[in-house]
Structure formats: C-alpha cells, structure tokens
Amino acid sequence: MDAxxxxxLNGLDKGSAYALIALGLTLIFGTLGVVNFAHGALFxxxxxxxxxxxxxxxxxxxxxxxxxxxxxxxxxxxETPYIEGWFGPEVAGTVIEWSVPLAILFAIPIMIxxxxxxxxxxxxxxxxxxHADQILVTFGLAIVLQEIIxxxxxxxxxxxxxxxxxxxxxxxGALLGFDPGTIIYPYWRLVYFGFAAVVIAGVFAFLRYTTFxxxxxxxxxxxxxxxxxxxxxxxxxxxMFALAACVxxxxxxxxxxxxxxxxxxxxxxxxxxxxxxxxxxxxSLGGAVAAGFLLGVLESFASMSQVLNVLPGINQIxxxxxxxxxxxxxxxGLMGRKGVMED
Amino acid sequence: MPGFKLDRxxxxxxxxxxxxxxxxxxxxxxxxxAFTNEPTGSSVTLGFNxxxxxxxxxxxxxxxxxxxxxxxxxxxxxxxxMMNTFxxxxxxxxxxxxxxxxxxxxxxxxxxDTARASAKSMIxxxxxxxxxxxxxxxxAVAVQALCQEAGVIFMAGLxxxxxxxxxxxxxxxxxxxxxxxxxxxxxxxxxxxxxxxDRKAYHLTADYNWGYTTEEAIRSSTEALGWETVEAVKTPxxxxxxxxxxxxxLQSDADVLVLNHYGANMVxxxxxxxxxxxxxxxxxxxxxxIVVPLYSRLMAKxxxxxxxxxxxxxxxxxxxxxxxxxxFVQSFGTKYGFPPSxxxxxxxxxxxxxxxxxxxxxxxxxxxxxxxxxxxEFDGLGNGPTLYRAEDHQCFKDVLVVRxxxxxxxxxxxxxxxxxTPVAQVTYAPDHxxxxxxxxxxxxxxx
Numbered sequence: 001m002d003a004x005x006x007x008x009l010n011g012l013d014k015g016s017a018y019a020l021i022a023l024g025l026t027l028i029f030g031t032l033g034v035v036n037f038a039h040g041a042l043f044x045x046x047x048x049x050x051x052x053x054x055x056x057x058x059x060x061x062x063x064x065x066x067x068x069x070x071x072x073x074x075x076x077x078x079e080t081p082y083i084e085g086w087f088g089p090e091v092a093g094t095v096i097e098w099s100v101p102l103a104i105l106f107a108i109p110i111m112i113x114x115x116x117x118x119x120x121x122x123x124x125x126x127x128x129x130x131h132a133d134q135i136l137v138t139f140g141l142a143i144v145l146q147e148i149i150x151x152x153x154x155x156x157x158x159x160x161x162x163x164x165x166x167x168x169x170x171x172x173g174a175l176l177g178f179d180p181g182t183i184i185y186p187y188w189r190l191v192y193f194g195f196a197a198v199v200i201a202g203v204f205a206f207l208r209y210t211t212f213x214x215x216x217x218x219x220x221x222x223x224x225x226x227x228x229x230x231x232x233x234x235x236x237x238x239x240m241f242a243l244a245a246c247v248x249x250x251x252x253x254x255x256x257x258x259x260x261x262x263x264x265x266x267x268x269x270x271x272x273x274x275x276x277x278x279x280x281x282x283x284s285l286g287g288a289v290a291a292g293f294l295l296g297v298l299e300s301f302a303s304m305s306q307v308l309n310v311l312p313g314i315n316q317i318x319x320x321x322x323x324x325x326x327x328x329x330x331x332x333g334l335m336g337r338k339g340v341m342e343d
Numbered sequence: 344m345p346g347f348k349l350d351r352x353x354x355x356x357x358x359x360x361x362x363x364x365x366x367x368x369x370x371x372x373x374x375x376x377a378f379t380n381e382p383t384g385s386s387v388t389l390g391f392n393x394x395x396x397x398x399x400x401x402x403x404x405x406x407x408x409x410x411x412x413x414x415x416x417x418x419x420x421x422x423x424x425m426m427n428t429f430x431x432x433x434x435x436x437x438x439x440x441x442x443x444x445x446x447x448x449x450x451x452x453x454x455x456d457t458a459r460a461s462a463k464s465m466i467x468x469x470x471x472x473x474x475x476x477x478x479x480x481x482x483a484v485a486v487q488a489l490c491q492e493a494g495v496i497f498m499a500g501l502x503x504x505x506x507x508x509x510x511x512x513x514x515x516x517x518x519x520x521x522x523x524x525x526x527x528x529x530x531x532x533x534x535x536x537x538x539x540x541d542r543k544a545y546h547l548t549a550d551y552n553w554g555y556t557t558e559e560a561i562r563s564s565t566e567a568l569g570w571e572t573v574e575a576v577k578t579p580x581x582x583x584x585x586x587x588x589x590x591x592x593l594q595s596d597a598d599v600l601v602l603n604h605y606g607a608n609m610v611x612x613x614x615x616x617x618x619x620x621x622x623x624x625x626x627x628x629x630x631x632x633i634v635v636p637l638y639s640r641l642m643a644k645x646x647x648x649x650x651x652x653x654x655x656x657x658x659x660x661x662x663x664x665x666x667x668x669x670x671f672v673q674s675f676g677t678k679y680g681f682p683p684s685x686x687x688x689x690x691x692x693x694x695x696x697x698x699x700x701x702x703x704x705x706x707x708x709x710x711x712x713x714x715x716x717x718x719x720e721f722d723g724l725g726n727g728p729t730l731y732r733a734e735d736h737q738c739f740k741d742v743l744v745v746r747x748x749x750x751x752x753x754x755x756x757x758x759x760x761x762x763x764t765p766v767a768q769v770t771y772a773p774d775h776x777x778x779x780x781x782x783x784x785x786x787x788x789x790x
Contacts, residue, residue, distance in 0.1 A: 006590040014584055071661065071755060072676045155400035157610045159647030169620035184593065186618040189586070258618070259583055259611045260645050264398060268583045303587035305576050315587075316579050 002173065002182045007300040009172075013189045015296025016196035017043075020251035021269055022276040022288035023200060024244035030220045030283035031237040034123055035131050037139040040270030041146055042245045045114060046252025047261035048149055049107035051158050054099040057083060057092075098163045103253045108246055115245025119238050142266065150263040157260030162188040166257075188257050195254050199247060200289055206243075207285070216240055220283070275319055279326050281336025291334055295319050378708045379494035379789030380470045387442040387707065389414070389694070390471030392462050392486060393500065395450040398607050399478040401641055402686045406476050406500055407448060408679055409687035413694035414444045416674075424674035428667040428723035429695060433702035440701060451477055455485035462486045466493050472707050473498060475693050478686060480504030480553040487516035494789015496709050498693035501686040503605075503637050505556040508737035509778030514786040515709055517716055517736045519696065520689045521769070523557040524777050526636045526656040527564035529742040529764035533654060538599065538632055540568045545597035546575035547588055547612060549604050557603040559777060561636050565601075573597045578608070585612040589619050598626040601634045609635060610645035617649040638745055641684050643757040650747030650757060657743045659688040659725055660760055668725040682755050692724045696731075710786040728766070734773035735783065742769050 021043050028036045060079035068076035084092035095102070122141065126134045161167070166187040173183035207213035219226045219233040226233045252261075259265070276295055280287025301307060302318035314321075326334060382388070391410045394403035415421045419436035426434050438444050447469040449461030458477065465471040474490050475498035477483050483502035490497035491513040499507060499518040503526070508518050534542075544565055548554040554577070562572050573595055578588050589612070592600055600621060604612050616622075616633055624631035638655035661672045661682035671691065675683040683691070696716065704711035717733035726740040745758040771778070 003591065003594045006593065007587065010586045010590055013586065068752075070753070071682050072673060076753075150396075150400065155396075155398060156641055157607055157645035159610075159614075159645060159649075161647065167618075168623075169618070181624065182593070184620055186620070188618065258615075260614060260647070262398070262607060262645075264607075265583065268581065300587040305574055305591050308576065312577075 002178050003304065005172065005176070005183055006185070007304060008297055009183075009185050009189075011297025011300035012293060013193050013296070014300060015293035016193050017251055017255055017269065017292075018273055018276045018296050019289045019292030020196050020199060021248055021273040022280065022292050023203060023285060024248045025273055026277045026280065026283055026285060026288040027203075027244045027247075028241055029277070030285070031216060031240045032119075032123070032127065034126065035134050035138070036123070037135050037270065038118070038142040038145065039138075039244075039248055040266030040268075040273065041142040042111065042114065042248035042266070043252040043255070043269055044146060044149065044261070044263065044266030046107050046111060046249030047160075047256045047265060048153065048252075049110055049249060050100050050103040050160050050253045050256040051153065051261055053103040053106045054096065054160060057081065057096050057099050061085070100160060100162055100253065100257055103256075104250060107249045107253045111246040111249030112242045114249070115242035116238065118245065119241040123241070124238075142270070146263045146266060153263065155263060157262040159260045160256040162191075162257035166191055192254050192258065196251070199250060203243070203247060204285065212236065212239075272319060275323050279323050279333055281333030283337060284333065284335040287333055287335030295322060298322060377788070377790065378710075380466065380472045381790075382442055382470075382472060382707055385442055386445045387439055388469055388471050389444060389446045389697075390449060390462065390465035390469065390474040391446055391476050392449040392451055392458060392465065392474050393476040393690075394453045394478050394482075395448070397452045397454070399453050402478045402501065402639070402684065403451070403476075405641070405684045405687040406478065406690040409675070409683060409691040410446065410476070410694055412675060412678060413691045414446055417444050417694070417698050421678070422670075422674050425667050425671050425691070425695060425724055428670050429699070430722040431699045431703070433699050434695070435702075439698045440705070440707070444698075447471060451479075451482050451486075453479045453482060455481050458482040459485050459489045462489050463493070466490075466495055471495065473697055475697070476500040476690060477502060480507055481551065483507050483518075484511040484552070487511065487513050491515045491784070491787055494709060494787045496697060496712050498697050500690050500693070503557070504553040505560065505777050506552060506781075508735045509556075510780035512735050512737075512781050512783050514713060514736075514784045517693070517696075517731065517738075519693050519738045521656075521658050521740075521742050522737065523553070523560035523636070524771055524775070525742050525769040526557065527560035528769040528771075529656050529744050529762075530561070530634070530636060530654065531564035531568055532764075532768075533744045533762055534565065534634065535568045537654070539629070540570065542570045542599050542629070542632075543573045543595075543597045543627065544570050544599040544601050545573055545592050545595055546601045546603060547585070547592075548575060548577050549580055549608050550577040551580050553605065554603045556777065557636050558601075561601055561603065561634075563777070570599070578604070578612070580608065582608065583611055585615040586619070588612070589615050589621070592616075592621065593619065593624075596627060598629050599632045599634060601636065603636060605637055605639070606642060607645070609642050613646050613649050613653070622652075638758060639685060640755070640757055641686075643747065644754065651749050653747045654761070655745055655747075655758075657745050657758065658685045660685065660743055660745060660758060661755070662758075662760060663725060663743075665725065665727070667723045671725060688725060695724065696721070708788055710788050713786040727763075730766075732773070735778065739766050739770050741766050 025039045058081045060081050062077045065076045065078045070076045169184040169186050171184050174180045216236050276291045280291030303315040393406040416424045416426050418438050447465050449465050451458035462474045473496045477500040480502040483499045487497045497516040505523045546558050548558040602612050621631050633653050635655040638657045643650045672682050700712045700715035704715040716731050719731045722728045729738050729740040742764045743760050744762040746761045748759045
C-alpha cells in the first residue's frame with residue numbers, strides 16, 4: 001500500500017509538470033490554432049531564469065588572498081558577491097538561498113516579453129500556413145533557443161538548489177499511520193505540486209471569471225463571430241500566447257531544484273506534453289490537465305520494479321500505449337471537442 | 344591486311360610493352376597506397392572526433408582543448424607539458440617524423456552513426472591518418488570498427504565499457520582510459536573498509552551497453568565481498584526524473600544504492616536520491632549509502648553539493664602531485680584558466696602515445712604503430728608505470744578511488760582522492776569472462 005501511495009505522489013508530481021506545459025500548449029492551439037513545438041523551450045527558458053537570477057545575485061568582485069593558492073600555485077582570487085558587500089553575509093546568504101522562489105518574480109516579465117516577441121515577431125506570420133509549416137518553424141525556433149542557452153551556459157546541468165527550508169522530506173508514513181520513514185516525499189516536490197495546482201486554478205479562474213477570459217473563450221469557440229462584434233480578438237490571443245509562455249516559464253522555474261537545468265530539458269518534456277494534449281483532446285484545457293496527471297501516474301506505476309519484472313520496458317512505452325488506446329476508443333481525446341483539428 | 348604482319352619477335356615485343364604498361368600504374372599507386380592516407384607532404388593530419396554538440400559537449404570541448412594543447416607541444420610550441428616527463432624520449436617537438444601536425448575535427452553528437460560519418464569524412468576527405476576522441480562507449484565501439492575497416496589507427500577517448508577492449512576490441516584500436524572491471528576491482532576494497540561486508544545493494548542501471556558492463560563489474564566485485572544484490576533495475580537513457588525508480592528503493596531493504604549512470608543521468612538520479620532523503624536513512628541498523636562507480640569532475644559539478652561523501656572511481660584527477668600531472672595541469676591551466684578534466688587528460692595522453700609510437704616505429708603505417716604500441720611500457724604521463732597490453736590493447740595502470748569533497752575550496756575542488764589502487768589489483772586475464780567473446784584480429788593498413 002505504501003508503495004502505491006508513493007507512486008501516486010510521484011505521478012502527481014510528474015503530472016504537474018506535464019499538465020502545466022500541456023495547458024499552455026493547448027491554450028495556444030485553442031486560441032491561435034498554432035501547433036507550438038517551441039513550448040518545451042519556453043519551459044527550459046523558465047528554468048534558466050532561475051539559473052540567471054542565481055548568477056546575477058552571485059555576481060562577485062575579486063580580491064587577492066596572498067595566504068591561499070589556486071590550482072596553479074598563484075595567489076588565490078577570492079570572489080565575494082556584491083550583495084554581500086552591500087547587505088552583509090547573512091542577508092546576502094538568505095537572498096541567494098531563496099533565489100528560486102524569487103525567480104518567479106524575475107521570470108514573469110521576461111517570459112511575457114519572450115511570448116510577445118515570439119508571437120508578434122514570428123508565429124503570427126504562420127497563422128494561415130499549414131500545421132506542418134508551423135511545426136517546422138516552431139521546432140526550428142526551439143533548436144535556436146536551446147543552442148543560445150548552450151552557448152552561454154554550457155551543456156552540463158547547472159545545480160540550482162531549493163532553499164534549505166525545503167531541502168528535506170516529509171514523512172507521510174507517520175501521518176497516515178504507517179511505519180515512520182516508509183512514505184517520505186521531498187518538500188520541494190510537494191511545493192511544486194501545490195504551485196502547479198495554484199497556477200492551473202488561476203488560469204481557469206482567469207478564463208472563467210474575467211471579461212477578458214470570457215471574450216477569449218468566445219473567440220476559441222467562434223473567432224469570426226467575435227471579430228464581427230467589433231472585438232479585436234487577435235490582440236487578446238496575442239496576450240494569451242504570452243500568458244501560455246509565462247505558465248511554461250514558471251513551470252520551468254520551479255522545476256529547477258528538482259532536476260538541475262540543462263539546455264535540453266525542454267525537448268525532454270515536449271514530446272510527452274504533446275501526447276498529453278492529444279490524449280486530453282486538442283484545445284481542451286481540462287483535458288490537458290486531466291491527461292497530464294493521468295499519464296504522470298501511469299508512468300510512475302510502470303516504472304516500479306514489480307511491473308518491470310512482468311513487463312520489461314513497459315515504462316518506456318506506457319504513455320504511447322495509453323495514447324493509442326484512447327485515440328482508438330475516443331478519437332478526439334478524453335475531452336476533445338468536435339471540429340477541432342478535423343478540417 | 345597487307346600492312347599488318349605479326350611474327351614471333353613482334354608478339355614478344357608487343358607483349359612486353361603491354362605488360363609494362365599495365366604494371367606501371369600499379370607500381371606507382373602501389374607506392375602511394377602502402378597504407379591508408381600515407382602522409383606524403385610536409386604535414387600529417389590527425390582527426391579529432393569529439394562531441395561538440397549534445398549532452399557531452401562540455402566534455403568534448405575539454406577533449407578538444409587537450410588535443411590542441413598536444414598538437415602545440417608536439418609541434419614544438421608551449422612549455423612541452425608532459426612531453427618533458429614522458430619516459431620515452433623519441434618525441435623531438437618537430438611534429439611527427441619531422442612532419443608538422445595539422446588536425447581536423449568532427450562532431451560525434453554522442454551518436455554512433457553520426458560519429459562514424461564524421462570519422463569517415465575525416466579519413467576519406469581530409470586524409471586523417473589517425474582518429475581519436477569521444478565520450479561514449481557506444482561511439483568508441485562504432486568508430487573503432489570503422490577505423491579497423493578503413494585501415495587507420497583509433498586512439499579511444501573517454502570510454503569505460505568493458506566491451507571496447509573486450510568483445511568489441513579491434514587490432515587498430517587502443518584504449519588508455521580504464522574500464523568497468525577496473526572500477527569494480529578498485530572500489531570494492533574501499534567500500535568494504537568503509538561500509539563493511541554485510542550490505543544489501545540496489546542497482547539503478549542506464550539501459551545501454553556501458554550500464555550493463557558497469558553493473559556486472561560492480562555486482563561481481565561487491566558480491567565477492569559478501570554483499571547481496573537485492574534488485575537491479577534498468578532505467579531509460581532518456582530518463583530525466585528518477586523519482587519513480589528511487590521510491591522503490593525506499594520500500595526495499597537495501598542499504599546501498601549503486602547508480603550505474605553517467606552524465607546527466609548521474610546528475611539527475613543522484614540529485615533525486617538525495618532529495619528523497621536516502622542519505623539520511625538508517626536501514627538494517629546502518630547508514631544508507633550511495634555509490635557512483637564512474638565519477639567525472641564535470642558531472643560532479645552538475646550534481647553540486649549532492650556528491651559530498653559519495654565514493655566513485657576516476658581515471659585521473661588534476662590534484663595528483665606526481666611531476667607529470669603537475670606539468671599537465673600547469674600547461675593546461677595556464678592556457679585555458681582552469682584545470683583539465685579526466686577526459687582531457689586521456690585524450691592528451693593518447694595523442695602523445697600515438698606520436699611516440701610512430702616515431703619509434705619510424706612509420707605512419709598502422710601495422711607498424713600497432714607493433715610499437717603492443718606491450719609498450721611507459722611512465723611519466725600522470726598514471727604511474729603503465730602497460731599497453733598486447734592481447735587486448737587496454738592500458739593497465741593505477742586506478743583512483745575518489746570521494747565527493749565535504750568542504751570544497753573552489754569550483755574545481757569537488758573530488759578528493761581516497762586511494763590510488765595499484766595496477767596489480769585491477770589487472771585481469773585477457774580471457775576474463777567479462778571481456779570474452781571478441782577477437783582482436785590482425786591489423787589493417789588499408790589501401
């Protein structure tokens with residue numbers, strides 16, 4: 001039982017990342033009709049916002065310490081962060097330690113700007129082009145973005161730890177009446193799950209309870225009619241693109257302490273997120289979230305050694321297997337609407 | 344046909360002329376093609392086939408730096424580096440056999456087919472007489488086979504799988520780097536001293552060639568100590584989040600986790616294992632421990648503080664204090680501003696060893712080079728006395744057991760050397776079961 005609870009927790013956690021990325025993907029598809037293969041790169045850019053803020057906070061001035069030697073035997077160059085000089089070591093240490101949560105504030109304007117530039121500068125020219133063209137140009141853009149990151153940050157993963165307050169694990173076992181230590185789960189992963197839930201709820205509330213959201217939903221249902229009513233739906237869809245970029249970016253920021261960011265992390269999530277969108281139903285926000293969590297949990301169970309001993313390799317194909325079964329039985333996905341991607 | 348008369352004398356003359364005519368191209372081309380890409384001008388071209396893109400691009404960049412440094416030293420530039428400490432004095436700093444060294448580079452992308460294509464291009468289009476480099480066993484095995492077919496020498500870069508000099512060994516291929524068996528043999532006594540002989544190990548293994556041989560080597564050496572292997576799970580090479588593989592460890596009664604992972608796999612699985620509090624656990628009345636059989640400083644940097652206190656093995660480390668290592672670190676550090684990685688070291692050494700073998704053989708002919716390297720004993724290249732064993736073209740030398748440093752003093756100071764395992768302890772018979780199945784075959788000069 002404790003093993004099952006742990007795998008459900010794992011699945012929900014992994015599903016959080018899938019759901020956040022898939023939510024943005026399906027939002028862009030539902031509003032602009034664009035299949036955005038650069039969405040994984042936006043997730044990666046978010047993670048590198050956390051890395052960048054950490055680097056900015058640790059920008060240092062150099063002093064020479066004659067009493068210590070470097071690896072060549074020369075006097076050691078000691079690096080001291082500027083903020084340590086300005087605010088003292090205690091405050092500076094705390095600020096640097098909390099750089100990942102602080103990066104949320106740092107990433108929001110950057111990701112909105114990236115989204116706006118991407119949509120206005122490139123993607124708007126491909127609205128009326130076939131989906132194959134959109135896929136090619138956005139995939140190309142993803143490669144360009146990851147090569148830029150690799151140029152500046154290198155190919156190796158960059159450790160970006162969570163604040164020490166969240167570095168331990170929570171003992172669910174003791175809470176649920178199991179033996180202590182049998183069901184433990186890292187604090188930061190719980191934070192990530194909670195954060196994903198808040199962001200998803202926020203996006204749904206924004207679309208459901210604001211006039212802006214209502215217009216966007218109307219535009220998603222019938223773009224032409226909304227345009228005939230005198231509403232500039234294109235402008236609102238551009239803002240939705242920026243919002244989707246921001247959601248992906250924030251997902252990346254908070255993911256940075258879970259796995260050290262590297263330039264390729266967006267691609268690792270992209271394909272699976274597309275499967276999530278297809279299983280959930282193209283253009284369906286609820287479907288993307290539900291499928292994200294469902295596939296995350298299934299993938300976790302498929303990775304258990306008890307399952308692998310019976311079905312070797314099932315962990316690598318489970319998501320695609322489920323996708324095939326869902327599409328055979330429900331060709332529009334779990335919550336897909338009629339008419340989407342069917343013209 | 345009144346004007347044409349063929350007599351016996353005429354037939355003999357015609358036959359002689361025709362025979363000489365037919366033989367002439369063979370005489371000339373036979374000299375030109377004594378072996379593949381025989382250098383005929385004042386320079387010789389070497390091919391550096393390293394990952395310049397993909398997940399191991401940083402390691403590849405370090406390999407390339409080392410090769411450029413080696414070329415500089417071999418051509419007589421710089422401070423000479425380890426040429427000054429090398430036991431052989433055949434190298435004169437005037438290139439190889441008086442020919443200036445030039446080089447071309449290829450990008451393996453850490454993909455076997457891409458690596459073969461770039462090596463083939465360097466051999467056929469650029470005239471490379473030797474191919475070297477790489478940061479993956481899959482790539483090494485593929486490129487080694489290609490070089491064997493093409494008739495050029497392959498000096499492997501970073502490749503740790505037993506198979507490179509085991510079942511996939513080739514006469515034209517040589518490996519300076521250590522292997523999975525050696526890691527197991529070096530680590531086992533240190534693990535026993537620190538963790539005892541009554542342990543239960545859980546293996547997570549990267550699902551490809553290198554992972555299999557490393558798991559086999561570590562299992563074999565730890566089970567010989569008395570350790571029990573409770574589970575061994577293959578993990579996809581493309582996996583990024585290992586939580587689903589780590590949580591079953593919590594449910595088992597294992598008290599040691601062995602991560603047969605390298606590169607980003609190692610960084611992520613180790614980070615995940617620490618996040619799940621494995622290192623804070625007590626199981627079977629013992630502290631839970633993690634072991635990483637193959638360490639790399641570049642990877643350790645990616646894992647950050649998570650490597651502290653964790654044992655592993657490495658081929659070479661910049662903190663070694665022998666004269667050769669110090670000379671190499673000085674030379675590399677002065678040129679690039681940071682210490683070299685183990686990948687850089689093995690590539691630099693391979694370049695020097697090839698050049699030295701050609702000088703001693705007096706020829707670039709691959710078969711002469713093979714003869715010069717087989718059974719060759721040398722010193723002064725950073726690993727102590729070393730033998731290039733003739734039977735499998737594997738270098739035998741001391742192996743370093745390292746541990747993640749608790750209090751690093753710089754961004755490079757991540758690992759500390761716990762033990763220098765003597766070569767005798769990591770030496771095995773050429774027909775050892777972990778290396779069985781392949782034949783070295785005969786050298787191929789090509790052409």
